[in-house]
Amino acid sequence: MKKVLLLLANGFEAVEASVFTDVLGWNNWEGDGSTEVVTVGLHPQLQCTWNFNVVPEKLLHEVSLEGFDALAIPGGFEEAGFYTDAFSQEFQEVVHHFDEHKKPIATICVASLILGHSGILQNRRATTYNHPTSKRLAQLQSYGADIVNERIVQNEHIITSSNPGTAFEVAFSLLEKLTSIDNTRKVKDLMGFK
Incomplete structure (x- = not known):
C-alpha cells in the first residue's frame, strides 16, 4: 500500500x-488498490478558502513521515491565511523530509511556494499560479527556482502546477508515479477522463 500524506494548511482550496x-480513492477501490490518502494538518479543524470547515484525519505531530510514500499539497489563498501554516517550520520540515528521501511531492497552484520557501526548488524547474495579474511567478523565482511558465512542470520527483485548473492532471501524474501508466489510464477511463 502506497500512503500519501495530504498536507492541508488553513485557507487551502477544497477542490x-x-x-x-x-x-x-478511485484507484484504491477501482484501480490496482494500492493507494491510501491520509489528510493531515496543524489544527483539529481547518477552514478552507471559501469558509468550508474540514477535520483532518491526523494532526501533523501524530504521524511518522517515514510511513508515507508521497506528499500532496493543495494551494490556497493569502486572504484566507494560507501562508501562515504553509510557511510554518512544521510544513518546511515535512517538505525537506520528502525531498531528502526523493519521494514524490505533488503541489497544485501556489502550493509550490511552500517548496520554494523551503529552499528545495533552488535551481530546479518549477511553476506556480501564472495568471498575468499575479506576482506569484516572480515570488517563486525569488526563491531561486528556474521558472517554467507551463501548466505542469515535473522535475525529478517534484510536480508543480500553474493554477487550480491543473488539479486533476496533477493527481493523475502522482498516481502514475505511485503505480503505472496502464493503471492510471484505467482509473482515468473509469472516472470519465480521456
Missing part, C-alpha cells in the same frame, strides 16, 4: 485537495 482524495 485542490479533493482531487487527490478522489483520484487515489
Whole structure:
C-alpha cells in the first residue's frame, strides 16, 4: 500500500485537495488498490478558502513521515491565511523530509511556494499560479527556482502546477508515479477522463 500524506494548511482550496482524495480513492477501490490518502494538518479543524470547515484525519505531530510514500499539497489563498501554516517550520520540515528521501511531492497552484520557501526548488524547474495579474511567478523565482511558465512542470520527483485548473492532471501524474501508466489510464477511463 502506497500512503500519501495530504498536507492541508488553513485557507487551502477544497477542490485542490479533493482531487487527490478522489483520484487515489478511485484507484484504491477501482484501480490496482494500492493507494491510501491520509489528510493531515496543524489544527483539529481547518477552514478552507471559501469558509468550508474540514477535520483532518491526523494532526501533523501524530504521524511518522517515514510511513508515507508521497506528499500532496493543495494551494490556497493569502486572504484566507494560507501562508501562515504553509510557511510554518512544521510544513518546511515535512517538505525537506520528502525531498531528502526523493519521494514524490505533488503541489497544485501556489502550493509550490511552500517548496520554494523551503529552499528545495533552488535551481530546479518549477511553476506556480501564472495568471498575468499575479506576482506569484516572480515570488517563486525569488526563491531561486528556474521558472517554467507551463501548466505542469515535473522535475525529478517534484510536480508543480500553474493554477487550480491543473488539479486533476496533477493527481493523475502522482498516481502514475505511485503505480503505472496502464493503471492510471484505467482509473482515468473509469472516472470519465480521456
